[in-house]
Amino acid sequence: MKIIQLFPAVCAGLLGLAGCAKNDEAANSARLEVRLMDAPGDFQQVVLDVQQIAVNQKCGKEEGGWKTLNFQPQAINVLAYVNGKSSLLVSDDFAPGDLKEIRLILGPGSYVLGRDEQRYPLRTPSGATSGVKLKLEKATLRQHVTFQLLLDFDVAKSIVQRGGWKAGDNKEERYLLKPVVRVVAQDLRCGLRGTVTPANAQPQILAIRSTILGPDTLSTAADASGMYQLSGLAAGTYRVEFFPSTTAPAGEPAYHPAASASIVVVNGQVTTLDPVKLN
Structure with a gap:
């Protein structure tokens, strides 16, 4: 298990994918689930504006190898998913094969609600363009088997206060989002x-x-x-x-x-x- 520090990026939702295999009929497919959970931080709410998720397969048939999944963009308060709770982002049929990376995209509407009852926007450097890319290890989808990716979002490490910010300064400038996400594969139960x-x-x-x-x-x-x-x-x-x-x-x-x-x-x-x- 690894803790992965994400820099330019954003977080997000998954879409329906087709794999590298030519036969992607549901009867011969695997099932891919992606869930989000959280390690707590000192905020009342941490809301992520989830826009998109894509995965990359180890086939190299297409440029980049990225496939997007069907997902309805939504705002998710990640602090609602602690103590074993998780938010199901995607559950979809997927062609068997290896997955190399997952990419998360966040929109501009992410924010935190502080203990002071104030709402502060979350800014992610280059987030809406390149996305957050997470490497996957031993992520192999098998026919007729459900494979789960659990994205464990660490709030305390992911939300960084800008140096020198003080009360009375522009609220838009207080926090940066530099996601730290642990990816847990299906066999870690x-x-x-x-x-x-x-x-x-x-x-x-x-x-x-x-x-x-x-x-x-x-x-x-x-x-x-x-x-x-x-x-x-x-x-x-x-x-x-x-x-x-x-x-x-x-x-x-x-x-x-x-x-x-x-x-x-x-x-x-x-x-x-x-x-x-x-x-």
């Missing part, structure tokens, strides 16, 4: 879930897996009841860390970080952790 108390601590949760390329970290936040879920994990052993984002009310025990080590995640299963207390 593991998950972690559990509960944290007290829920008023509003904890952030990190799942950290050691790899030969360094730590692979995913994050989410507990909901109002203290429940959390992380989906789209690779099999392996994780350390799960819990960080309160608020302080305890006066007269109550203080909130403290906590951690659970050596959590084994098995392919195709959701592992439930023991409840965790932060006070």
